[in-house]
Amino acid sequence: MRRLLDRWLGAGLALVVALMLVNAGVDYRNTRRLHDDAYWVAHTREVLDGLDDLLSTMKDAEAGQRGFLITGDERDLQPYVDARAAVDGKIERIKRLTADDARQQARIPRLRELVRANLGELTRTVALRKEPGFAAAQKAVLTHLGMARMDSLRAFVAEMHADERRLLRDRQEANDRAYLTAQVTSFGGALVGLVAVLAFIWALRGELQARNKAAALLHDQQRSLREADRRKDEFIAILAHELRNPLAPIRNAVELLRLSAGGAALVEQARSMMERQVAQMTRLVDDLLDVSRIASGKLQLRKERVPLAAVVQSAVEAQRPLLAASAHELTVTLPSEPIDLEADPARLAQIISNLLNNAAKYTERGGHIWLTGERQGDDVVISVRDNGIGIAAEHLPHIFDMFAQAEPALERSQGGLGIGLPLVKGLVERHGGSIAAESDGLGKGCRFTVRLPA
Secondary structure, eight states, rough: OOHHHHHHHHHHHHHHHHHHHHHHHHHHHHHHHHHHHHHHHHHOOOOOOOHHHHHHHHHHHHHHHHHHHHHHEEEEEEEHHHHHHHHHHHHHHHHHHTOOOOOOHHHHHHHHHHHHHHHHHHHHHHHHSSSSSSSHHHHHTTHHHHHHHHHHHHHHHHHHHHHHHHHHHHHHHHHHHHHHHHHHHHHHHHHHHHHHHHHHHHHHHHHHHHHHHHHHHHHHHHHHHHHHHHHHHHHHHHHHHHHHHHHHHHHHHHHHHHHHOOOHHHHHHHHHHHHHHHHHHHHHHHHHHHHHHHTTTOOOOOOOEEEEHHHHHHHHHHHHHHHTTTOOOOEEEEOOOEEEEEOEEEHHHHHHHHHHHHHHHHOTTTTTEEEEEEEEEEEEEEEEEOSOOOOOTTTTGGSSSTOOOOHHHHTTTTOOSSSSHHHHHHHHHHHHEEEEEEETTTTTTEEEEEEEOO
8 A cells, every 4th residue: 555655656746847847848938938028129129219319319410500500609519510420320220220120121221311411401501601691501591401301301210110119019019928828827837736736745835826926926016117117218208308498498598698798687587587497407306306315214304393374374485476377366274273283394385385386287277276274183184176187087096106197287388297296195104194186087176185193
């Protein structure tokens, strides 16, 4: 009997080993396929980046030529000079990256031809501007030949870009299918192995369960990483836009100072413009630093006993210019009896100010905003409500996620970076409180409610 049991046990062990070897081979094949698919997805993204980089370089060349035509100062030509020196290398990089794509390779000569034609027109107008007088260069610009050639280049790059996007989608789908196959085969192998192990070696059950959990965790992590990557890309694009916007007025102000010849009014106008734009950039950078400090646990609160009315007044005054510029009506309601909190007054004012700023930005001109504060039991409840664009139900659960923005907000010129509400949430939680968002849907306004210990 024992010999028979040993024989069955030996056969079972052999079956387990065989199953493990087969499963290891399948896993290796799936891992290799996932690796290859991931490589081609990254490669396609690199091609897209190369096309964007080339088009950006041509825009820099055009900006340098335009600046020289306006000012006649050859220092403004530097972006044009740098672009001419770099453009051939960027085309060669695109050619090298698309070596596996015959269709894109066939487009490279046409791409090079359009780039050279565009640079040739820019060079011609630059040479005309260097001649005495401005008439010849002006006449050349008014033909709009340079604009037409730039539009042709943009359209051609857009075609290449569209093909790469389609290729990226196909490769991403292949990657997802490979991952699904890997998950299915891994689960099947684990299930068969689990049956064999339960029959002969009960102790291996925990290991197999851990493997299944690891596969599910890997799936969740990959999904989270894809979502984080998408939000990161959107955030970088918005951040670049938000930081670039103030640079044009600052540059114009510098030019006004250069041309002012001592005119006090013009100097004051330029100074005010630069001051406003620098303040805007400083606010953006400060918000980013605050988010970073909260995430790393380095934000220090300076708590003290502070009246709610004083904090509300400070926050309202900070947002008064924006409310006035947007012609919003603000209604502030506070109880007659004083309410005190143990809080950092600057950070608490920042919380209320950010909520007012958010309401003002996402409410159409001439809207109405209500700010209320009251005591409910052991809590102080602060509410900011508006009759603005509202929040769709599917976006409400993610409204406090970092870099998250509702779709209508992305189309607005003042959509922001998507860090204001996460920053508010972090500051509220550091004070031991909570925040919630409510909305009946798009076009029906929204309400943000902060609860803090009294």
